[in-house]
Amino acid sequence: MRKPVAANPLPAGAAARLAEAVRVREGGDPETARRSLLALSAEFPGDARVAYQSAWAHDVLGLEAEAVPFYERALALPGLPREDRRGALLGLGSTYRVLGRHTDAVRILRQGAEEFPQDGALRAFLAMALYNTGGHHEAMTLLLRLLASTSEDPGVRAYRRAIEFYAGDLDATV
Structure with missing residues (x-):
């Protein structure tokens, strides 16, 4: 089993933007969430949580091929919480399957x-x-x-x- 690695905390404003993007996605507006998460990903490419949420936003929109690099990044970076890691493994595996990989x-x-x-x-x-x-x-x-x-x-x-x-x-x- 992988030992959890602490993530570098996002600046307060970025953490609030991440939480808002998740809330928007869960509220039924994944496209708006995806746009917000793409901006966060560009600003914080080394944050596993942002990468995971970006993958999820693409996946839920049926943009599987675009989700893959975000899933792969989320799993490769330190700091992904255990439950998110489980979700990223499931999401990436399922996405690979849908893509014929x-x-x-x-x-x-x-x-x-x-x-x-x-x-x-x-x-x-x-x-x-x-x-x-x-x-x-x-x-x-x-x-x-x-x-x-x-x-x-x-x-x-x-x-x-x-x-x-x-x-x-x-x-x-x-």
Whole structure:
């Protein structure tokens, strides 16, 4: 697991602008947020939090190719809070997958699933990327284990042990 590295604090005015851009994006105006975040990114290219929020603003607008360099920068720079790191790994992996960069998607999503083993979304997106690379067996195993460990469906719960068993050996027969 990566040891968190403290970020250099943004100047108060820039931190307020970052918070406002996030609020605007969450409020349903991602294009305005994106423009604000692009300006912040130009001023503070070494801030991982600004890069992450810039990636997210592009991603939510369907501008995946433009989001990639921001995600990559956010993950490479020190100071990204743990929850944002999780989101950046998921966002970058998912974005790589959407762009057809399936091998890169598997690499990033596998890294995310290793750093955040309890995160079901990372495992689900990893399974999709594995499917895209022909890793059907591993994808199915991941999804069955995720289903068995998280489902509240009464039928799944009743057969949880069997699902977990077969997830470990999909070719097992009686």
